[in-house]
Amino acid sequence: MTTLRVLLADAPSSERPEPWALFDAQGRVIREGRAVPASWPAAARREAVLSASAVRIVELKLPPMSQDRVGAAAAYALEDQLAGPAHDQHIAVSDLGRDGRVQAFVASRALVASLASQFSRVVAESALAPPPPLSHWRWFASGAPGGFVRKADGSAFAVSAATADADLPAELTWSLAHAMRSGAPVKAIEAAFACDDATLARCAATTGVPFHRIEPWRWVDTTPTAFAATTDLLQHEFGRLPRRTAQANIRALKTPAIVAIAALGLHVVATLSQWAWLRVDEWRTARAIATVALAAGIDAAESDAAALLLTRRHVAARHRAGLAAPSDALPLLATIAPALAALPERALKIAVYADGHWTFEFGKLDATDAVELERRIKASGLTALQATTAAGMRMRVTPAL
Known part of the structure; x- marks a missing residue:
């Protein structure tokens, strides 16, 4: 099966030639070239390689959580670092490491949306490049105009091409100065492109x-293993379900195996019965919420929307009566306070209330304190969303619906 990979800085245009490479089933380059989409070679599979100028890689440190929560936590951690409205940015994430580290890939949502309909996979050019040793940076030339720098932690940022007036791109100069100020000096920079000793x-x-x-x-020289291991940017609403494979090996069953299967069958039946009961209970709850909402003059098709509207009406009614609501600043803070009191002294740095939720900025907390804080808040009937920041940890707390 052949795979066509195309290097793109923007959505394909019928009039703009793009670099491409055709790979065989073993991941070897058959041929490469540059052409408009109509002249790209036929292949069983198409993949897009986003040039470094179109995607930024950020390394994050997150608290322990399930993989399905990593995307939301990464977006929350990056919300004050995005160069534009959050809804215009698409954030994909790698698998969460055992140490809580994850790579977040930030690209234009409109660009990823246009590629999702034309390619089966989208990867970042800068993610294909091998990272440097610890405390080193590695400077690459992109297959598109410009270049990029990759750090030892896997993060990467784009740089412009060197000019006749300056050997160093301005982005690289600024980033080096920032690294020096932040106490993380760079020991050496490796140039992975053709350049002379004088430069x-x-x-x-x-x-x-x-x-x-x-x-x-060059991106086309990436090994098949590296291509396969690179994070696919087609996630969230652009994601595709993995192909299911099945293998069946029929063997003679002995008595212990039959007993084990029977026990497993009983467990499955019990689990399905419990699941069915929970679904019925959920349906009854949703119907009850819808009935209450309808009696209150609220027309909402979904129970979650009805519950939210009922909550807002309840808050407004209490305010009209001169009473506080659970989502008001002081009642909500009073509910959170016991959980905060268990933290080490001076752990809490900033607390801001807005639109029915408190946002807390904490200093450096060890993993045990962070997990215990989230557990205490949830035990109080609240919902907490947390993310690691450069200064420590940020947490948003809201009343549970």
Whole structure:
């Protein structure tokens, strides 16, 4: 089965040639070229490689959580770092590591949406490049205009091409200065593209950081293993269900195996019965909410929407009567206070209330304190969403519906 991979900085245009490479079933390059979409070679599968200028990779440290919550937590952690409205950005995430580290990929939502209908997979060019050793940065030339820098933690940012007036891109200069100010100096920068010794010497003299030349890298030379391991950006509303595979091996069953299967069957029946009862109970609850909402003059097709509207009406009614509502600042804070009191002294830095929720900024908390805080808040009947920040941890607390 052949795979066509196309390097793109924007949605394909019928008039703009794009770099492409055709790979065989073993992941070897058969041929490569540059052409408009109508002239791309036929292939069983098409994948898009987003150039470094179109996607940014950010490394995050998140508290322990299930993988299905990582996307929302990453978006929350990045909301003050996005260069534009959050709804215009698409954030994909890698698998959460055992140490809580995850890579977040930030790209234009409109661009990813246009690629989702044309390609079976979308990956980041900068994610294909091998990361450097610890405390080093690696500078690559992109297959599209410009280049990018990858750090040891896997994060990456785009840089413009060097000009006749300056050997160093402005983005690289700013990032080096920021690293020095933040107490994380760079020991060396490796240049993975063709350049002469004089240019590297001028770069080192300008920044005070050694520059070394290493073997040039191109995205088409990425190994099949690296391509397979790279995070697919088609996630959330753009995701596809994985293909299901099945294998059946029929063997003679002995008595212990038959007994085990019978026990498993009883367990399945009991589980299905419990599931059916819970579904019926959920249906009864939803119908009860809808009945109450209808009696209150609220027309909502979904029970969740009806519950939200009932809650808002309840809050408004209490306010008209001169009473506080559970989602008001002081009652909500009073409910949260016992959980906050268990934290180490001076752990809480900032608390802000807005639109029925409290947002707390904490200093550095160990994993045990963070997990215990979330457990205590949930035990109080509240909902908590947390994310790690550069200064520590941010948590948003709202009343549970």
